[in-house]
Amino acid sequence: MALLLLGILIWWGAHFFRRFAPDARASLGRRGKGLIALALVASVVLMIIGYRSADSFDLALPPPYFTHINNTLMLFALYFTSPGPAKGALFYKLRHPMLLGFAMWAVAHLLVNWDPASFVLFGSMLVWALAEMVVINRAEPDWTPNPKGRIAKDGIFFAASTVLLGVIGFVHGLVGPSPFPG
Numbered sequence: 001m002a003l004l005l006l007g008i009l010i011w012w013g014a015h016f017f018r019r020f021a022p023d024a025r026a027s028l029g030r031r032g033k034g035l036i037a038l039a040l041v042a043s044v045v046l047m048i049i050g051y052r053s054a055d056s057f058d059l060a061l062p063p064p065y066f067t068h069i070n071n072t073l074m075l076f077a078l079y080f081t082s083p084g085p086a087k088g089a090l091f092y093k094l095r096h097p098m099l100l101g102f103a104m105w106a107v108a109h110l111l112v113n114w115d116p117a118s119f120v121l122f123g124s125m126l127v128w129a130l131a132e133m134v135v136i137n138r139a140e141p142d143w144t145p146n147p148k149g150r151i152a153k154d155g156i157f158f159a160a161s162t163v164l165l166g167v168i169g170f171v172h173g174l175v176g177p178s179p180f181p182g
Helices: 002-020 022-027 031-053 066-080 097-112 116-139 151-175
Strands: none
Touching: 002 022, 002 031, 002 116, 031 116, 066 097, 066 151, 097 116
């Protein structure tokens, strides 16, 4: 669990570094982007290793129908993390579609994983996404939505998200539990 917690701390620190230490971040110049990217990759690796190696146990078993809710939320999470909301006609006024998608990803995983390691990982990622929205809104209160796009763009990105859900689900089943019932 220590590696999982370290990964989570690095993730949070790398994302909030610019907001809470702007002078230190500015002093890094262009190489700061590379250092932040490296820290984020390291945090993801640590979270994966920490999560997979955590001595964890199920606190309870979720109802079987939560799998369907999980998959539906994951479809929308993929859509919201795509360019669809910014380029389409349905959600173009949404300020943080990627963070909303990330929060949906975390909630979806909390619905079907009822063990301490999952609560720590996905719970902390949910709190991070919500905190990131608050921090951005406070730092940059003036915001203008994208121009309204075409509904066809929403459809294209939703279809792409559906295909991507199938691919991710297949790969997920190869490296861990299958997210699809049956």
